[in-house]
Amino acid sequence: MRTRFFPILIGFFGIVMFARLFSLQILSDEYGDLSLKNSVLKQNVYPERGYVYDRNGKLLVSSQPMYDLMVVPKDLMSFDTLDLCKMLRLTKQEFNDKLAKAKRYSLRAPSVLLGQISKQDYATLQEKMWKFPGMYIQRKSVRAYHTDVASNILGYISEVNYFDMETNPYYQQGELIGRQGIEKTYEKILRGKKGVSYLQRDKFNRIIGSYKDGQLDTLPIPAQDITLSIDIDLQEYGTKLLANKRGGILAIEPSSGEILMSVSTPTYAPNLLVGRDRSANFRILKQDTLNRFLFDRSLQGQYPPGSPFKVLNALVALEEEVIQPNATFTCYSGHFYARNQFMACKCTSGSINNLNRGIYNSCNTYFSNVYRRIIDKDNNASDGINTWHSHLSSFGLGNFLGYDHPVGQSGYVPNANFYNLWYPNQRWRGATTVSNAIGQGEILMTPIQLANVVAAIANRGFFYTPHFVKGIQGDFIAAEYRTKRFTSISKEHFDPVIEGMANVVKKGTARIASVRGIEVCGKTGTIENFTKINGVRTQLTDHSIFVAFAPKENPKIALAVIVENGYWGGRWAAPIASLIIEKYLTGNVERSWLEKRMMEGSLAEEYAKVTSNKPFSINE
């Protein structure tokens, strides 16, 4: 008898089993996670995206449900194809094509059979879903816009791409992200924070309840609503006034820095980027390189500022004490600023202009002299222009300003280094760069910079960083938007300049911009501009520009209007600005004839010249 054989065998087995259990259950990490993958479904719970209101509490953006009809081809059983097609308004052929596509993609994984089904179709479809095994409806939340304008401000949302997921681990495949505009800047606020719920599923992938009664779940943090500083009625009015013209309007409330409107035309209705045709529409908008729908002229358009820049030169000159307000220069319909170099002016020959007349008559001669005095103050053009540059920088020129919108341009203000590159060995003086005196030259500004300068003038020396958001539900807006930024110009120098700007409207170049009962201060401009046609530098019709604020005391609105190729400032920009001021301050517009002329006026012919491939004349 082999008595010891069996106990040894049993002992051996016991040791092997213990070792195996120990390695499976204690040592190996692999199986703990696998079990979760297998049987526990981690599902994200998304808070509804925050709403957006205008400054008067009008709802601009909300969320709406959209429904995707999903199909898992493997699970399909025979069903009434015709019934389904009828409900979805598809032909049988279309349906079969879509189904074949889904099958090609995967037999097991769900794919979208028909995307973005409206609420109405969903209602009828949902009742009959039991008839269609292998299909189900997936709810999605998309944006709903309650306005046809302001797409440039609001921006849009879209699915995250690879780059978003790489840079921010919060996002996962298929989630939405603010892609442009306010949606982008305030993404975190509008998005809230997703929560997680764990669900138990069985071997058929069916959900059979929550996992551990939801002990591990995290609740989503709700999104916050945002109130914009935009006045949507004004935005809409401005968009109408700029109809059929390319241009931009930007208006700021000087006492707070709140942006009242930011119009860029041509524009598009924000709802174009929602729903079934989203990508097709986006392609059209993106590919139009002439109208440039996705280019925000009020924030990104860099133009030479033209004559409105003269008031800045006046302020710098007063601060640098190179002129007194009553100092005069005589204009001979222009002047020689260097040998054989003549700068023309619209003044009648022999006009004697002081600061006030210089501004309201927009005298080139006057400001040319002023500019040269600034630059050549200490007989050192470099120091002069750097001083000038630093004064301008204090107004936010050559700088992105720091507003809460993702797009923008810095504009440009040259300094000594710039000209030293062009004219080495200090071989340049004020006269060399005299174009800067009248805002042509090398200077570039965006409408928001122009409007901000006007706001600073209206405030007599300070401004708030312009911003689009007035309030965040239950939160203050960022401190930087509530802090005064002072310019380097002393307060007392603003009054003579403002006096001149008031006269621009009273008796100067923009009498058409006067509004009954309101003292409007403004400055017109006519900007020479050039383009390249087939490689040849060609001058186009001037841009029409106007900057203004009103009323003169306790100003409520400061704005800049630019109409591309609109010729002189008083032709388009000034009337449009005055209508906006009238509308904003009085609530209605008396001059309906002017309103009609602006809204119906079109510059389509002007714009067609560039692409006509024929010789054309300008400024007619």
Add this chain to the structure above:
Amino acid sequence: MNKLARFDWFTLLLYLVMVGVGLINIYSSVYNAEDNSIALSFMQKQLISFGLGVVLIFFIQFFDTRFFERYASIIYLVSIGSLLGLWLFGTEVSGAQSWYNIGSFSLQPSEFSKVAVALALAKHLGDFNTQIERTKDYIGAFVIMGIPAILTLLQPDPGTALVLLGFFLVLHIEGLPSFFFTMLISLFVLFISTLWIGMYWVMVAIVLLAILYVALQSKRKRKKIVFLALLATILFSGFTYSVSYIFEHVFEQRHRDRFNILLGKEVDTQGVGYNINQSQIAIGSGRFSGKGFLEGTQTKGGFVPEQQTDYIFTTIGEEWGFIGSSFVLVLFLILILRIVRVAYKQKTTFARVFCLGFACILFIHVAINLGMVVGLVPTIGIPLPLMSYGGSSLLAFSIFLGIYLRIAYQRMD
């Protein structure tokens, strides 16, 4: 000595605890939060079998051990008859004609045949004229084991057939010539290595070993040694060849797959490897202390097939963790060792061989079943004794235990 104190209460307690553990985990395996009526009907059936088992154990205590010795042959013949009867009256369930349907219950006679074989072997070896070392007698023992094994293999139920061959262990303990055990181990090694490294390499190895053997022997009797080596080489090569042939041509793909997966040649967690993979995930995910009763995610999701029957240990592993599965393992080890200890104490060969038979059957079941769920043994469908869902298995083991208890009691007379 008090009559009741002589009874093996400890083993009975082990039995009750183990069936209890089984019931708890069967409930968890079939539990369904939404509609628990199915789970309850499973429980009902198992509880009836349990009750019946306890009643049988109780009744068996009224028979004398000699009764079983006397009627062992008849019980054996009845058992063979019931296996043969399956050809005529049996019901086919998942490919094997192994069941009798009686009303809403079904009986699996092969489960009971284990008891019958144990009794018959015990009687055979217990005969005064039997000496296991003798060719005639061990062949007789092989026949007793072989007939029901062949019958169950034909159903086909290879798992139970394999278990019946487990009585070979008893014969070995009882003193079967060591040639058989050596042969068995050699053939097992040959079998595994043939599947693992292929027929030709194994044959080369056999020839090399034979040459080495001859070279190391002294030069006397060289003829005989060469002859022996040649014979062994031919026999082993023949075996290797037939293993290879059977594996490639007689086995079905599913059998081949089971071996290949175990040998690590194939990894297919969705197809044939699904069971092994899922049961290991379930056990592994239980970690140290388990997920808790009714909290097993694998169990709830029904990822492990046949979880309440052959794979009941996965529920234990997942919901009770390393602690729970070790506890169950220890219970089995204690039970088997206890039976072996009692066996060696017996005065009669009949009692000793029966007890050893019971221990061997338990051991083979536990070793194969647990080995299978943790991925050490190929998928062979046999239940975990006393714990798996299934009336026939529970009843058969209850009868086994009843007779064992009676024998253990009688020992003290």
